Amino acid sequence: MKRIAFPLAAPLLLISGLALLAPDATRAAEPAAIPEPVKATIATLQKDALAGTRAFEHVRSLTVEVGPRLAGTPRYARAVEWGLKTLKDLGFANVHPEATTLPHWERGAESGEILSPFQQTVHLCALGGSVGTPGNGIEADVLLVPSLKDFEAVDAAQVKGKIVFFNTRMQRTRDGQGYGAAVGMRGAGPSLAAKKGAVAILIRSVGTDKNRLPHTGGTRYEEGVERIPAAALSVPDADLLEAQVAAAQKAGTPVRFRLQLGAQHLPDVEGASVVGEVVGREKPEEIVLLGCHLDSWDLGTGAIDDGAGCAIVIETARLLAQLPQKPRRTVRVVLFANEEFGLSGARAYAEAHKAELDKHILAGEADLGSGRPYSLGSHVDPATLARMDAIAKLLIPLGVERGGNESGGGADLIPLGTARVPAFALSQDASQYFDYHHTANDTLDKIDPKDLDANVAAWLTVVYAAAELPGDFGRAPEGGGRE
Amino acid sequence: MKRIAFPLAAPLLLISGLALLAPDATRAAEPAAIPEPVKATIATLQKDALAGTRAFEHVRSLTVEVGPRLAGTPRYARAVEWGLKTLKDLGFANVHPEATTLPHWERGAESGEILSPFQQTVHLCALGGSVGTPGNGIEADVLLVPSLKDFEAVDAAQVKGKIVFFNTRMQRTRDGQGYGAAVGMRGAGPSLAAKKGAVAILIRSVGTDKNRLPHTGGTRYEEGVERIPAAALSVPDADLLEAQVAAAQKAGTPVRFRLQLGAQHLPDVEGASVVGEVVGREKPEEIVLLGCHLDSWDLGTGAIDDGAGCAIVIETARLLAQLPQKPRRTVRVVLFANEEFGLSGARAYAEAHKAELDKHILAGEADLGSGRPYSLGSHVDPATLARMDAIAKLLIPLGVERGGNESGGGADLIPLGTARVPAFALSQDASQYFDYHHTANDTLDKIDPKDLDANVAAWLTVVYAAAELPGDFGRAPEGGGRE
Numbered sequence: 005m006k007r008i009a010f011p012l013a014a015p016l017l018l019i020s021g022l023a024l025l026a027p028d029a030t031r032a033a034e035p036a037a038i039p040e041p042v043k044a045t046i047a048t049l050q051k052d053a054l055a056g057t058r059a060f061e062h063v064r065s066l067t068v069e070v071g072p073r074l075a076g077t078p079r080y081a082r083a084v085e086w087g088l089k090t091l092k093d094l095g096f097a098n099v100h101p102e103a104t105t106l107p108h109w110e111r112g113a114e115s116g117e118i119l120s121p122f123q124q125t126v127h128l129c130a131l132g133g134s135v136g137t138p139g140n141g142i143e144a145d146v147l148l149v150p151s152l153k154d155f156e157a158v159d160a161a162q163v164k165g166k167i168v169f170f171n172t173r174m175q176r177t178r179d180g181q182g183y184g185a186a187v188g189m190r191g192a193g194p195s196l197a198a199k200k201g202a203v204a205i206l207i208r209s210v211g212t213d214k215n216r217l218p219h220t221g222g223t224r225y226e227e228g229v230e231r232i233p234a235a236a237l238s239v240p241d242a243d244l245l246e247a248q249v250a251a252a253q254k255a256g257t258p259v260r261f262r263l264q265l266g267a268q269h270l271p272d273v274e275g276a277s278v279v280g281e282v283v284g285r286e287k288p289e290e291i292v293l294l295g296c297h298l299d300s301w302d303l304g305t306g307a308i309d310d311g312a313g314c315a316i317v318i319e320t321a322r323l324l325a326q327l328p329q330k331p332r333r334t335v336r337v338v339l340f341a342n343e344e345f346g347l348s349g350a351r352a353y354a355e356a357h358k359a360e361l362d363k364h365i366l367a368g369e370a371d372l373g374s375g376r377p378y379s380l381g382s383h384v385d386p387a388t389l390a391r392m393d394a395i396a397k398l399l400i401p402l403g404v405e406r407g408g409n410e411s412g413g414g415a416d417l418i419p420l421g422t423a424r425v426p427a428f429a430l431s432q433d434a435s436q437y438f439d440y441h442h443t444a445n446d447t448l449d450k451i452d453p454k455d456l457d458a459n460v461a462a463w464l465t466v467v468y469a470a471a472e473l474p475g476d477f478g479r480a481p482e483g484g485g486r487e
Numbered sequence: 488m489k490r491i492a493f494p495l496a497a498p499l500l501l502i503s504g505l506a507l508l509a510p511d512a513t514r515a516a517e518p519a520a521i522p523e524p525v526k527a528t529i530a531t532l533q534k535d536a537l538a539g540t541r542a543f544e545h546v547r548s549l550t551v552e553v554g555p556r557l558a559g560t561p562r563y564a565r566a567v568e569w570g571l572k573t574l575k576d577l578g579f580a581n582v583h584p585e586a587t588t589l590p591h592w593e594r595g596a597e598s599g600e601i602l603s604p605f606q607q608t609v610h611l612c613a614l615g616g617s618v619g620t621p622g623n624g625i626e627a628d629v630l631l632v633p634s635l636k637d638f639e640a641v642d643a644a645q646v647k648g649k650i651v652f653f654n655t656r657m658q659r660t661r662d663g664q665g666y667g668a669a670v671g672m673r674g675a676g677p678s679l680a681a682k683k684g685a686v687a688i689l690i691r692s693v694g695t696d697k698n699r700l701p702h703t704g705g706t707r708y709e710e711g712v713e714r715i716p717a718a719a720l721s722v723p724d725a726d727l728l729e730a731q732v733a734a735a736q737k738a739g740t741p742v743r744f745r746l747q748l749g750a751q752h753l754p755d756v757e758g759a760s761v762v763g764e765v766v767g768r769e770k771p772e773e774i775v776l777l778g779c780h781l782d783s784w785d786l787g788t789g790a791i792d793d794g795a796g797c798a799i800v801i802e803t804a805r806l807l808a809q810l811p812q813k814p815r816r817t818v819r820v821v822l823f824a825n826e827e828f829g830l831s832g833a834r835a836y837a838e839a840h841k842a843e844l845d846k847h848i849l850a851g852e853a854d855l856g857s858g859r860p861y862s863l864g865s866h867v868d869p870a871t872l873a874r875m876d877a878i879a880k881l882l883i884p885l886g887v888e889r890g891g892n893e894s895g896g897g898a899d900l901i902p903l904g905t906a907r908v909p910a911f912a913l914s915q916d917a918s919q920y921f922d923y924h925h926t927a928n929d930t931l932d933k934i935d936p937k938d939l940d941a942n943v944a945a946w947l948t949v950v951y952a953a954a955e956l957p958g959d960f961g962r963a964p965e966g967g968g969r970e
Contacts, residue, residue: 053771068730124554125790127927215698216787216927240930244788247551247931252820304699305607305727444610444699448730 015371036390042472046465052298053461057323060453062090062315063298067305067448072465075125076108076273079289082417083298084203085280087314087339093258094322096337098282104341104352106275109133111302116206116235119260120243121474129303130267131223132345140430141264142167142204142233148249148259152188155196162207164201167261168193168461169208169237170400176212180372180434186210187221194234195226195370203265208242213439214242220301221442222345223452233265270471277341277349282325284334284471286302291336291360292471293425294321294463295350295369296418297343299336304446308437311448313370314339315456318355320463324471331471333365343371347415354419363379364425364465365465365476368466369414374451377404384413384426385478392428392477395469402462407431419482426477428470430462491627504570509953517958521881525955529948530746530883532806536871536944540806541935545573545798550788554617558825558832559591559756566781570761570797570822577805579763579820587824587835589758592616594785595749599689599718600730602626602743604735609724610699611689611751614673614706614717615828624747625650625687625716631732633670638679647684650704650744651676652691653722654729659695660694663855665919669693670704678718687746691725696922699723702926703784704827707800718749758823760832765808767817774817774843775910775954776945777804778833778852778899780826786928791920794931796853797822798939803946807954814954816848825900826854830898847908848959851949852897856924857934858916860887860945864894867909868961875911875960878952886943887967890914904938904967907958911953913945 066086073083084101091099093364109132130136137191149155156166170189175182187210197205209219237245245259252259277296282347284290296313300405302308321337324330341349354361366384380396382389389409396406412418413427421427440446470477524962544816548568556566557884574582592615599611610692613619614659631650632638638651653672658665680688692702702720708714728742730832733744761781779796783789804820807813824832837844849867863879865872879889885954895901896910924927953960 042880064730068727068734069605071605071727122554214928214930214932215700215931217699240928240932243932244930245550251551261782349900445697445723447697447698447699447721447727449726 007124027260032385032388032476036394036475037395038469038473039135040468043398047469049464049468050402050461052152052397053323053464057225057457057460058314058320059319059456059460060451062318063307063311063451064448065090066314069186071305072302073298073300073306074302075111075275076344080106080275080299082198082207084276084278091278091280091337095325096321097283099280101276101357102279102353103274103276104349105272106342106348107268107345108273109345110268110270112136112268114235114265117262118248119262119423120256121248121257121259124244126244127218127238128235128241129220130216130265131236132220132301132333133223134234134265134267135169137229137233137263137268138264142263143260144203145251146245146249146259146261148246152192152196158200165189165204167206167263168197168202168244169205169206171208171242172206174203174210174212174438175402176435178433178435179431180437182212183210183438184387190221191224194232195229195293198230202232206292207236209236209239211239211438211441211443214239215445217443217445219442220303233263234261235265235438239249243414275341277353278339280337282321282330282335284332285330286332288334289363290333291364292333292467293336293364293367294467295337295338295340295414296371297416298339299342300430301344303444305448306446307448308373308446308450309342309441310371311327312374312451314458316370316459317462321469323464324468331468333471335467335471343416347418350416351419353426354423361420361423361425364420366426366428366470367417367420368428368430369415371414372434373436373437374455374459375435376455377402377430377432378465379405379407381407381429381431383411383413383421383480383484385480388475388477391473391475395466398465398469399462402458404430421480424479424482424484426480428466430459430466432459491884510576515868515871515959515961519877519958521877521940521952521956524882525952529951532947532951533885533944536806536940536947540802540940540941540943542798542802542939543934545633545801546790546934547931549794549797550790554788555785556783557729557785558758558787558828559589561921563758563782564590566934567759567761570781574761574763574820577801578808579804580766582763584759585762585836586757587832588755589825589831591750591753591756592828593750593753595619597718597748600745601731603743604731604738604742609727610701610721611700611718611724612703613748614719615703615749616706616750618714618953619748619750620746623936624767626743627686628747629728629742629744630734631729633678635675642682643683646680649681649685650687650689650691650746651685652728654691656691657695657920657921659876661916661918662914663920665695665970666921669716673704674707676683676687677715678708678712680706681713681715684778685715690719692719692722694921694924694926697722698928700926700928702925703786704817718744718746718748738847743965754954758824761822763820765804765813765818767815768813769815771817772818772846774847775950776819776821776822776847777950778821778850778897779854781822782825782827782901784827784925786927788931789929790931791856791929791933792924793826795856795857795939799853799942799946801888802943806947807815807951814951816954818950818954826899827912830901833899839905843901844906844908847903849909849911849953850900851894852899852912852915855895855917856920857938857942858918858920858937859924859941860885860913860915862890862914863949864890864914865892865910866894866904866963866967867892867898868963871958871960875956878949881948882945885941887945891933896926904963907962907967908967909963910967911949913942913949915942920927
């Protein structure tokens with residue numbers, strides 16, 4: 005999964021940001037200019053990173069040796085072992101698990117079939133968290149709806165007893181905004197349809213590819229509404245169903261569909277995020293947090309989502325630990341548990357570290373694959389923007405521009421945002437990301453090692469600067485804790 | 488499937504061609520120059536085709552209303568119905584089925600799993616015609632072999648009891664020659680491995696994509712050799728197995744694999760090719776044959792293989808039937824049964840039409856997807872090359888160059904080639920074709936309607952000229968009947 009910046013909330017944030025005083029105005033008021041030795045170190049770090057890092061090796065190891073690792077499943081426990089061993093082997097300090105409760109959902113066998121007008125089997129997958137169908141499946145007529153918005157106007161009498169097919173197409177964009185525009189049907193679709201009497205929903209995969217591989221992703225059931233099964237058709241299969249609906253309408257006949265999902269919820273289990281540190285040489289209690297998520301969806305091997313992000317942050321911290329002199333502040337890597345299925349790892353982290361969140365001077369999460377970084381966004385005290393702008397200038401040689409101050413920084417940072425921990429976000433080119441995201445196709449071959457190196461170079465820049473500079477970023481404006 | 492031109496055989500063909508006299512030297516000796524009215528008609532046909540044809544509608548109809556149609560399965564019977572109805576509805580004459588015997592192979596459930604060093608399930612599919620595994624599968628160590636050639640040197644003691652993994656990568660090329668270079672392991676692999684005691688084989692998919700969708704395709708068992716199960720891993724899964732083999736070798740441990748294939752052979756069934764004609768106005772007994780194959784593999788909906796080819800030839804003939812004056816000779820469309828699984832439709836056709844094969848003045852088959860045509864190859868009496876060269880000149884405005892005289896023209900033309908029926912081949916850009924070929928991803932969305940129109944424009948040119956010109960192409964040199 006990923007979190008998109010929240011542009012709609014921006015005006016509100018600016019207003020509330022201006023209305024606030026940074027609580028740590030002293031540190032925040034340090035000069036914004038970057039000292040020459042810091043600049044020199046960053047130039048060296050960038051050059052060395054672009055010449056080649058070990059980032060690809062980290063994601064290779066995770067995908068080949070662990071592979072799929074849905075939070076709550078036994079495979080996720082293997083991922084935690086991998087994380088602990090990897091961080092220890094790489095020389096991190098204070099490597100440890102941080103306990104959290106994980107939901108346990110298993111996909112089971114699943115199938116779908118258009119019965120009429122023209123019988124064909126289709127490729128689909130249950131949305132994450134969907135209930136299963138009764139043992140012999142659900143058979144019903146299909147009602148095609150172009151979008152959630154169109155569904156508002158549909159009368160319940162038309163929906164009752166039907167399988168609603170939400171058919172919104174996702175648009176390809178560099179910044180991934182097409183995802184936000186299309187993904188609503190995945191989360192809200194089942195309950196909205198159930199309220200009007202639907203027996204199940206299908207959605208067109210939220211993705212930009214044309215592969216016969218459906219995109220899963222979490223769905224949400226509203227409290228008190230009947231939980232109906234929900235599945236995503238691959239893009240070509242959504243095309244096929246759409247074409248059959250058109251043919252049936254022309255002929256005045258219904259479209260009949262059979263859906264079988266073996267999905268089930270099992271009791272919650274105990275799991276963990278994995279944490280390791282490069283302890284600061286002067287201010288070890290002050291923390292720059294580098295996040296990614298260790299869990300993945302079950303269909304692929306979790307290379308781009310989020311093996312790539314873990315590789316970027318692990319490698320960034322590893323290279324900082326190699327410096328002749330460690331950074332002033334502590335660099336903490338957190339491989340969050342369960343980003344995909346409710347952020348329980350992120351919430352547990354925020355709760356467990358409540359007392360030191362005001363010492364978290366900056367946080368970022370890498371969770372948008374391996375595409376090249378092109379923009380540095382942030383969510384910091386507006387009084388410290390000059391500092392972030394100065395850091396952004398150091399990214400220009402890497403082709404990274406300065407973005408706005410309304411970037412949340414990653415889904416796992418939401419609980420930290422609520423606590424007003426400042427955040428940065430290195431936006432990555434997501435043009436290809438949603439071709440593979442949440443599908444079986446999320447595999448190692450989709451990653452170019454040089455792209456990871458470019459990300460590491462950018463992360464090294466921001467993280468080293470934040471960990472080394474005398475000044476910090478105050479407290480973030482309110483409103484950073486929303487999805 | 489497709490057939491690649493046979494360049495290795497070319498020197499031999501040239502020699503035998505020169506040694507022969509064309510039996511119909513009179514017709515063949517007609518002037519090669521294209522009369523102006525023919526040129527004018529062709530220019531109009533090209534212009535109208537490029538402005539838009541109904542070709543896409545034919546393949547849409549076939550893929551949406553029939554979909555997968557493996558020869559011998561009940562779905563293929565639906566395809567025959569579709570073919571008869573479509574040709575009749577479009578106004579073809581003499582529309583009829585031509586009976587042939589079809590093998591009946593069913594895939595059944597299938598799965599694969601790396602058990603060690605790192606447990607992961609993989610995406611694979613049985614090769615067409617493979618035997619199944621025993622009910623609870625085959626579990627064995629894996630022996631990776633880079634190619635068939637490397638396998639020659641491997642000692643039987645190393646192979647005995649193992650699953651041999653042939654790991655040859657296919658190269659992407661415009662002309663599809665990478666296919667010929669890699670596909671040997673698919674056909675010959677099982678028997679070669681069985682002779683050295685292997686219990687099953689896996690191959691890296693013969694394809695140029697990176698999708699988690701394996702490529703099927705026919706395999707062949709040698710008589711008298713044990714028939715062992717054979718499956719293709721998707722490209723990312725072949726990468727995964729390769730990486731695990733490397734890790735295991737480093738650790739000195741074996742790679743353990745479990746394979747389950749539910750494939751089975753059932754009794755042969757009766758089926759049919761579908762034939763329709765545009766009857767010639769002057770020489771109805773002389774035939775220009777336009778072929779494609781009606782069957783497809785079972786995984787996709789057979790859009791590029793060979794819905795596209797059928798759409799091209801059906802639309803070409805339909806547009807010729809619309810001319811104010813029908814062509815001089817008969818244009819016969821043959822939707823061949825069972826190209827993929829032994830060419831039984833093509834063999835039955837050649838046998839049934841034995842007496843009139845010398846009246847087949849030219850034949851072509853469209854079976855390389857929807858990529859744009861770029862070259863006109865042929866296999867005609869060398870004495871008539873000037874005529875084919877003159878036709879080729881009319882293709883220049885379409886971006887089509889003249890190829891050589893060693894093009895077989897399509898797998899279903901092999902039995903006709905044996906009977907020395909002259910052939911042409913409009914080579915298509917196959918750069919993307921092998922991304923989808925024989926996979927679940929062979930679906931309608933892979934086809935751009937404008938590409939089909941460009942093919943129709945080229946086919947109209949060659950077919951109209953061949954059906955209208957006074958002269959013909961003699962008899963093809965010997966050697967055209969080989970694969």
